[in-house]
Amino acid sequence: MASDGPTAGERFLRGLIPENPVYRQLLGMCPTLAVTGGMKTAMTMAGAVAFVLICANVLTSLIRNLLKPHLRILVFTLTIAAFVTIADRVLAYAMYDMSQELGPYIPLIIVNCVIICRCEVCASKQSVVVAASDAAGQSIGFAMALASIAAVREILGSGTFFGLRVMPEAWPNWGIMVMPPGAFLTLGLLLGLANWIGAVREKRSGAV
Amino acid sequence: MEHLSELILVAVGAAVINNFVLHYFVGICPFIGVSRRVDMAFGMGCAVTFVITIAALLSWVFTFYILRPGAPLAVMVLGAGADLSILSYIVYIFVIASSVQLVEMYVRKFFPPLYKSFGVFLPLITTNCAILFACLEIMKYVAVGKGAEPWGLDTSLVLAIFGGIGFTIAIVIMAGIREELDHCDVPKSLRGAGITLIVAGILSLAFMGFGGVDRSLKDILHPPAPVAAAVDDDNGEIPTTMPAASPDSKPADLTLNTDRRAAR
Numbered sequence: 001m002a003s004d005g006p007t008a009g010e011r012f013l014r015g016l017i018p019e020n021p022v023y024r025q026l027l028g029m030c031p032t033l034a035v036t037g038g039m040k041t042a043m044t045m046a047g048a049v050a051f052v053l054i055c056a057n058v059l060t061s062l063i064r065n066l067l068k069p070h071l072r073i074l075v076f077t078l079t080i081a082a083f084v085t086i087a088d089r090v091l092a093y094a095m096y097d098m099s100q101e102l103g104p105y106i107p108l109i110i111v112n113c114v115i116i117c118r119c120e121v122c123a124s125k126q127s128v129v130v131a132a133s134d135a136a137g138q139s140i141g142f143a144m145a146l147a148s149i150a151a152v153r154e155i156l157g158s159g160t161f162f163g164l165r166v167m168p169e170a171w172p173n174w175g176i177m178v179m180p181p182g183a184f185l186t187l188g189l190l191l192g193l194a195n196w197i198g199a200v201r202e203k204r205s206g207a208v
Numbered sequence: 209m210e211h212l213s214e215l216i217l218v219a220v221g222a223a224v225i226n227n228f229v230l231h232y233f234v235g236i237c238p239f240i241g242v243s244r245r246v247d248m249a250f251g252m253g254c255a256v257t258f259v260i261t262i263a264a265l266l267s268w269v270f271t272f273y274i275l276r277p278g279a280p281l282a283v284m285v286l287g288a289g290a291d292l293s294i295l296s297y298i299v300y301i302f303v304i305a306s307s308v309q310l311v312e313m314y315v316r317k318f319f320p321p322l323y324k325s326f327g328v329f330l331p332l333i334t335t336n337c338a339i340l341f342a343c344l345e346i347m348k349y350v351a352v353g354k355g356a357e358p359w360g361l362d363t364s365l366v367l368a369i370f371g372g373i374g375f376t377i378a379i380v381i382m383a384g385i386r387e388e389l390d391h392c393d394v395p396k397s398l399r400g401a402g403i404t405l406i407v408a409g410i411l412s413l414a415f416m417g418f419g420g421v422d423r424s425l426k427d428i429l430h431p432p433a434p435v436a437a438a439v440d441d442d443n444g445e446i447p448t449t450m451p452a453a454s455p456d457s458k459p460a461d462l463t464l465n466t467d468r469r470a471a472r
Contacts, residue, residue: 026401029236030337074305081298089294104232104344107297111337113237180231181416184409188402195397 015137022145042150050139235338249383253376264368
């Protein structure tokens with residue numbers, strides 16, 4: 001069963017762009033919008049999601065033969081909840097200010113659709129190596145998506161990048177970009193851009 | 209009267225000022241996925257409100273009696289100093305998943321027409337962040353440290369119900385706009401989720417207009433703010449993050465939070 005479908009390496013690469021969780025599959029929108037006010041929060045969030053995604057995928061893959069079909073979603077959710085608790089406690093210990101800033105969005109990783117989707121689609125059917133590389137690809141894709149949104153919002157909204165000043169002092173901070181409406185607008189426009197680039201590429205490859 | 213005005217402030221805060229969807233970004237997936245037609249959006253909103261209330265009720269009971277530090281049942285079984293709050297996420301998600309299941313069975317058995325109209329949305333709700341978010345908010349105010357009064361069941365339920373109503377308002381407005389959008393010439397690459405998000409951004413901008421409502425409401429409800437009472441309310445935790453006044457109610461706390469973000 002593990003032999004069918006794409007190999008581990010292909011799955012890893014697929015998660016980056018062709019099946020990017022945010023831009024292509026529209027999954028995990030809540031953290032994408034909520035924590036991208038600055039690069040630091042976005043990258044912490046991406047790290048937490050990567051940890052939970054990889055651990056949950058590996059564990060699900062290990063227990064895949066024991067799963068009962070009608071209970072699988074519950075098992076996935078409880079597995080994820082356990083790993084999120086670990087991530088939450090570690091974060092509160094190591095980076096207290098950051099965990100205060102992220103607030104409820106760390107526990108909300110439990111209901112992040114990316115993770116449940118990967119458990120269901122890949123980890124519950126594939127071997128450990130395939131599941132782990134799939135999770136790694138997806139989490140890097142997720143991190144790239146978060147980084148792209150956060151970069152736009154932080155540079156325009158506060159004139160900084162990772163807290164370092166990049167815009168000239170005279171830059172009038174677009175306060176709206178770091179507030180909720182800015183998140184929606186940025187993601188909407190970037191999504192449009194991603195679709196447009198995809199369409200142009202398709203046309204070009206079709207012409208050749 | 210004091211308590212009632214707090215309830216009103218919590219309700220207004222949850223429903224419009226800090227709308228779950230447009231301010232906290234929870235429940236975005238159904239907000240984008242199920243907002244194509246007004247009747248479906250309304251069904252989804254009702255289902256969420258229904259489940260959120262039951263989940264809030266159960267999670268308040270669990271938090272108050274078992275999970276918070278020094279909770280009565282935990283102390284009785286495990287001895288003094290028991291703190292089971294590390295289990296809270298697992299318990300909440302279990303409570304949500306099982307209450308969704310129970311609600312689905314109950315509705316299917318006793319209200320078949322209702323089940324037909326919103327039954328399809330029920331399984332989706334398990335992974336709706338809005339429900340878990342409401343549970344976490346309630347936990348924040350119930351599992352407080354020493355010295356602060358934990359929220360009662362009534363306040364928690366008001367937060368949950370009005371949070372659900374806020375979700376319904378947002379998703380119905382969105383569905384109304386999207387029905388009109390069908391007749392518009394939207395650029396091809398923005399069609400679907402792109403334009404929905406941009407419209408949501410504009411809606412969120414509009415909802416920011418409710419920003420000061422809670423403070424004016426507060427002034428109406430307590431006309432002469434006694435200085436001594438304000439000092440009494442300081443419980444040493446919230447004021448550190450807030451520049452000025454009124455640390456006692458949630459809406460004020462959250463609005464000031466917005467102000468702080470704006471200032472940054």
